[in-house]
Amino acid sequence: xxxxxxxxxxxxxxxxxxxxxxxxxxxxxxxxxxxxxxxxxxxxxxxxxxxxxxxxxxxxxxxxxxxxxxxxxxxxxxxxxxxxxxxxxxxxxxxxxxxxxxxxxxxxxxxxxxxxxxxxxxxxxxxxxxxxxxxxxxxxxxxxxxxxxxxxxxxxxxxxxxxxxxxxxxxxxxxxxxxxxxxxxxxxxxxxxxxxxxxxxxxxxxxxxxxxxxxxxxxxxxxxxxxxxxxxxxxxxxxxxxxxxxxxxxxxxxxxxxxxxxxxxxxxxxxxxxxxxxxxxxxxxxxxxxxxxxxxxxxxxxxxxxxxxx
Amino acid sequence: xxxxxxxxxxxxxxxxxxxxxxxxxxxxxxxxxxxxxxxxxxxxxxxxxxxxxxxxxxxxxxxxxxxxxxxxxxxxxxxxxxxxxxxxxxxxxxxxxxxxxxxxxxxxxxx
Numbered sequence: 001x002x003x004x005x006x007x008x009x010x011x012x013x014x015x016x017x018x019x020x021x022x023x024x025x026x027x028x029x030x031x032x033x034x035x036x037x038x039x040x041x042x043x044x045x046x047x048x049x050x051x052x053x054x055x056x057x058x059x060x061x062x063x064x065x066x067x068x069x070x071x072x073x074x075x076x077x078x079x080x081x082x083x084x085x086x087x088x089x090x091x092x093x094x095x096x097x098x099x100x101x102x103x104x105x106x107x108x109x110x111x112x113x114x115x116x117x118x119x120x121x122x123x124x125x126x127x128x129x130x131x132x133x134x135x136x137x138x139x140x141x142x143x144x145x146x147x148x149x150x151x152x153x154x155x156x157x158x159x160x161x162x163x164x165x166x167x168x169x170x171x172x173x174x175x176x177x178x179x180x181x182x183x184x185x186x187x188x189x190x191x192x193x194x195x196x197x198x199x200x201x202x203x204x205x206x207x208x209x210x211x212x213x214x215x216x217x218x219x220x221x222x223x224x225x226x227x228x229x230x231x232x233x234x235x236x237x238x239x240x241x242x243x244x245x246x247x248x249x250x251x252x253x254x255x256x257x258x259x260x261x262x263x264x265x266x267x268x269x270x271x272x273x274x275x276x277x278x279x280x281x282x283x284x285x286x287x288x289x290x291x292x293x294x295x296x297x298x299x300x301x302x303x304x305x306x307x308x309x310x
Numbered sequence: 311x312x313x314x315x316x317x318x319x320x321x322x323x324x325x326x327x328x329x330x331x332x333x334x335x336x337x338x339x340x341x342x343x344x345x346x347x348x349x350x351x352x353x354x355x356x357x358x359x360x361x362x363x364x365x366x367x368x369x370x371x372x373x374x375x376x377x378x379x380x381x382x383x384x385x386x387x388x389x390x391x392x393x394x395x396x397x398x399x400x401x402x403x404x405x406x407x408x409x410x411x412x413x414x415x416x417x418x419x420x421x
Contacts, residue, residue: 249398262392269389274361276396 003095004050004070005043005079008063009036024158026083028239028256029222031165031184031202032175035086035152043079046091050075056082071125078125082116086161087149088171094119097143105140110149155254155261162237163218166200174202186223204240206281217251224281243278315344316413318384320352324362337370347379350412354385364397371402380404384412 009026026036033041036053043051050070054063067078077098079091089108094117098106104124108117118140148170150161165172166182176186182200185191189207198216203209204223213227217235221227225238228246238244239256252264257279258272271277317340322329341347349370353359370381382404386394394400405419406412 247398248396250396260392260396262388262395265388265392267388267392269358269392271393271396274393276361 003048003077004075005048007053007081008056009083010056024152030161032204067125071122076122078120080118084116085151087115088147089145094143101141103141106143107140108143108145110145156263162220166218241279241281243280245276314346316348318350318352318409321356338373341373341377341379349381351383352409353383358389364399382406382412384409
């Protein structure tokens with residue numbers, strides 16, 4: 001096999017109620033799909049047949065072990081993605097740059113610094129393992145990326161990504177049907193006829209939007225949410241399995257179950273006991289630790305993967 | 311009826327129902343005692359308020375409207391500000407950073 005991809009996530013579960021869990025996690029969907037799922041699609045789009053996702057909490061030796069095993073099994077190049085950003089990198093161009101420059105390690109940078117994405121040669125992984133894995137910058141080349149990138153380090157950046165996607169500033173396209181210009185509503189969602197929607201906005205699968213609700217300011221409502229009577233969402237993102245009580249005005253906030261972070265004031269509140277928010281339904285969070293077996297995309301030229309010059 | 315007056319009050323202890331009743335009685339008496347009375351509720355020591363506090367503030371607004379008065383809150387924590395905005399109480403309350411500014415009738419802060 002020519003290439004494998006190892007995606008390292010910070011884990012996280014959309015249903016978690018642990019302290020600090022309201023901070024952005026890879027399991028949070030962005031308009032229907034998580035950033036992790038979008039990265040995997042990008043990798044699969046490159047035709048990579050071997051993709052594995054591991055949790056960052058896992059001991060580093062296990063990650064190294066995975067890469068060494070792959071290298072021993074004949075995987076020529078390993079794409080290592082430490083998930084901390086959404087970046088619209090042309091992975092095919094990265095592979096070409098790596099191959100044509102005969103680099104052992106290529107690391108991707110944007111204007112702010114490294115993006116946590118590296119392409120490693122088999123020889124490098126099998127040779128000086130410790131150096132290659134722990135210090136990939138030691139003998140590496142630099143691939144400068146100038147396209148769309150956003151570091152997902154906080155709920156502020158999560159909201160920015162949602163707004164950029166809804167306004168077409170990045171390549172993310174919401175799942176579901178575009179019912180009118182810049183309004184995406186999943187077919188399984190219920191939206192009362194009296195609901196006022198100001199584009200752009202996104203309403204995910206099985207969401208229930210009750211009478212008198214107003215949605216504006218690039219707001220997003222992910223799967224299995226319920227927005228009760230007369231509530232207004234303004235520049236807000238509602239994460240899966242969240243109930244929002246009637247008559248509220250939710251502005252510049254990310255809401256996850258009982259937790260609300262108001263981004264304008266930098267305040268995080270748990271409003272479960274107050275009865276204003278609740279976790280509802282059976283959530284089906286994306287398991288961030290899972291092997292993925294993908295088939296190469298037949299549309300892509302094999303030269304992009306096997307190192308032959310086209 | 312005497313001209314406009316200003317009173318500053320703190321939220322009662324919600325674990326004591328009599329304090330709650332007493333607070334509302336004082337508010338009513340104050341509103342009845344003056345034309346266009348201005349009640350300032352000092353939240354500077356309240357920390358994060360709950361729905362029962364919002365309900366009480368709205369009862370104060372109700373009393374004030376009957377007497378052509380008004381209710382302001384002062385010194386709310388950022389957490390309380392978020393709850394007041396979330397429950398849309400800011401649409402009927404004037405918000406001030408401090409009791410002094412509320413009492414002086416400064417321009418209310420934006421909700």
